[in-house]
Amino acid sequence: MKPGATFDSSFWVHAVSLHLVEQLLEDYALVCPMAVETELGQDNLSAVRLKTLCAAGRIERATSHSESIRLYGLGERAAINLALERKLLLLIDDWRPYEAARAAGLPTVNTVVYLTHLCARGRLGVNQVLEALGALARRGTIKPEWITLGITLVAELRRQRGEQECQR
């Protein structure tokens, strides 16, 4: 049985733009807070992809019943509260609520960590992860220190395993 995970809007936008959605669906039973779906809007690629997957039953829509965390925007708050209530992994890329979630004791993962995890498991090559990290750097929508950490981890993986083993 796959572990459950929920996500905030920024993580979902990155996942769609970096083509990580299928890997996420393989790894986790995804639960989308209604407020995140609202925050993503209607007609853009990220919103359409989410609505399609929800309609197909591949992602569950949910709303938390309690509000342990009252800070931040509606989507982030909903994702944190849903993760707390249902003991879900929280996939989140906005660093301020990320830190708040960690402080609340939630297991949290950002896109950079997920990418390096995929590389470590041999599901993405070094080239692919570097391309994704480069795209994130160009976008400027994720904490640069996280990207630097990601490069460090990928370099270490490449050093340990050799170029041919990790690079596709």
Add this chain to the structure above:
Amino acid sequence: MSKSTTASATITVRLTPEEHTLLRRLCQLKGISQARYLASLAAEQARQELTAYAVRTYQEGRASLSELATQTGLDVPTIMDAVARGAGAEPTAVDAFLSAAKSLAEAHADPGFYELAVRAVGAA
């Protein structure tokens, strides 16, 4: 069966004679009503200013994307796309990316890693 309705708001704008003359002439040339022109101009200007506010506030680290979506009513992908467009003129993150890759390539005696990073970021 419910019938959905969209109510329009009405606001009054006072113009000086000179301002009104300018507006009237422009709208005659464009073939649109003055009210229609002012409404579209105001809406577009407000949208641009809300987007600029969201980008600036996000880049200064004063609010999260979700907070800004809540404050401005813009959707998160719109704000993120605007941040990304702005980031093109602000190469700090890309510089940091390449700098880190270069340091690691040197530390691991692995020049190929830096070359991969340069290609990845599209800076080659």
